[in-house]
Every structure is written in structure tokens, then in C-alpha cells.
Amino acid sequence: MDSAARTLARASVVVAGWGFCYTLYRAYYAFGGTALLPGRPANPSDFRMINMVATIILLVAAVLPIAMLPLWSRPRVRPVLHAVCWVIAVGCVMHAVIDAAQRVLSLAGLLDIRYPESAWASIDTRTADLQDLFFNEPWFLLEGLGFAALAWIALGPGRPRRAWIGSALAATGALTVVGLLSATGVIGRLIIG
Structure with missing residues (x-):
């Protein structure tokens, strides 16, 4: 196995491990855990089901x-x-940048993030903002960068790597701008996924 293949194998294990850690977090809530929740779910069985679906995806x-x-x-x-x-x-x-920006704006009192009553019977928005900002969004950021690293390693040096990175940066930038404009109400509400 050459050096690039070994590096790709190591990076793959790291990215998989990072993904599995977040899977355990969501599985905890899927199986009824309640510690560190920023509020009380309106419907605990729906909350568990949402987290079960997230666990499977993760x-x-x-x-x-x-x-x-x-x-x-x-x-x-x-x-x-x-x-x-x-x-x-x-x-x-894109998810990490948009949500982190929303949470910072919310903590600064510049954005009112609405939580549907159908999802939360009660919620501490400050705790939700901090949990998202310091736990959830860093996971998304590092997961995205991890998959970018896999492509970076596999592509090797040269034009294809530069094209891949350039297109990924351009798409992330454009979609982030649209997401932030939507989240702050400058343009209509746009939700993907």
C-alpha cells in the first residue's frame, strides 16, 4: 500500500469515528435519554422517532x-x-456556517429563532443556542471538512483537485449566502432537507 492509500485509509477511519460519535449522541435521545435537552419535547414519542431517523442517517x-x-x-x-x-x-x-451564524445572532438578540410548539412544550432558547453553537455545528463543520479531506487525498495534486475544491468552495459560499439571507428574513423562507 502506497503512502497516499495509507493516508486515505487513516483519514477514512477518523471521519468514520467522528460520524459514529455523533450517531451515539442522537441514539441516546432516540432511546429515551433526556439529559442536556434544552427543553421538554411536546411529544416524546415523536422526538424519539425524529432522533431514530437521524441516528440511522448518521x-x-x-x-x-x-x-x-x-x-x-x-x-x-x-x-x-x-x-x-x-x-x-x-x-x-454550509449547514454549520448558517446555523452557527443564526445562533450567534440569536444570542446577541438580533434574531428570534422560533421553535414550533408542536416540537417543544418548553425550551430555553439560550441553552439551545449554546448547545447548537458549541456542539452540533462543530460536528457538521468537521464532518464536512472530513469528507473534503477524503476527496483531497484521493484526487492527489493537480488540476482535478483544484477544480473539486474550487467548485465546493463556490457552492458552499453561494448556498451559505442564500441560507443566511433566508434565515434573517431578507428573502423568503427557504428550507432544504
């Missing part, structure tokens, strides 16, 4: 870097793997 994301590892050696499959990494990197980094 588990797939955690397994994905390891599942992709043997496929990087197949030239025909590599473009699909680059696309998967691109979508996850752009989506996660």
Missing part, C-alpha cells in the same frame, strides 16, 4: 468512509465517490 454517514475505501481503487467509481464527498462536504459546511 450511522450510514459514519459507515460510508469505510465502505468507500476499497472503491477508491476503481477508476470508474471514483467520480461517484468524489461527487458523494462533494455533496456531503458542501452540505455539512
Whole structure:
């Protein structure tokens, strides 16, 4: 195994481990845990179900870097793997930046984040903002950067790497601007996912 393949294998394990840690966090709530919740869910069974779905999605994301590892050696499959990494990197980094900005604006009293009564019977918005800002969004940021690192390593030096990074940065920037404009009410509400 050459140096790049070893680096890709190590990075894949790290990204998978990071994903699995967040999976455990959401699984805790899916199976009825309540510690550190910023409020009281309006419907505990719905709350558990939402977290169960999130746990399944996160588990797939955690397994994905390891599942992709043997496929990087197949030239025909590599473009699909680059696309998967691109979508996850752009989506996660954009999510982290938009939500972190919203939380900072909320803590500063410049944005009123509304929590649906159908989701929360009661909520401490300051605690929710801080939990999201210091726990949830850093996970999304690092997960996105982790998948970007996998593509970076697999692409190797040269023009394809620069094109991949350039397009990912451009998409993240554009989508972040649209997301922030939507979140702050400058444009209409836009929710993806």
C-alpha cells in the first residue's frame, strides 16, 4: 500500500469515528435519554422517532468512509465517490456556517429563532443556542471538512483537485449566502432537507 492509500485509509477511519460519535449522541435521545435537552419535547414519542431517523442517517454517514475505501481503487467509481464527498462536504459546511451564524445572532438578540410548539412544550432558547453553537455545528463543520479531506487525498495534486475544491468552495459560499439571507428574513423562507 502506497503512502497516499495509507493516508486515505487513516483519514477514512477518523471521519468514520467522528460520524459514529455523533450517531451515539442522537441514539441516546432516540432511546429515551433526556439529559442536556434544552427543553421538554411536546411529544416524546415523536422526538424519539425524529432522533431514530437521524441516528440511522448518521450511522450510514459514519459507515460510508469505510465502505468507500476499497472503491477508491476503481477508476470508474471514483467520480461517484468524489461527487458523494462533494455533496456531503458542501452540505455539512454550509449547514454549520448558517446555523452557527443564526445562533450567534440569536444570542446577541438580533434574531428570534422560533421553535414550533408542536416540537417543544418548553425550551430555553439560550441553552439551545449554546448547545447548537458549541456542539452540533462543530460536528457538521468537521464532518464536512472530513469528507473534503477524503476527496483531497484521493484526487492527489493537480488540476482535478483544484477544480473539486474550487467548485465546493463556490457552492458552499453561494448556498451559505442564500441560507443566511433566508434565515434573517431578507428573502423568503427557504428550507432544504
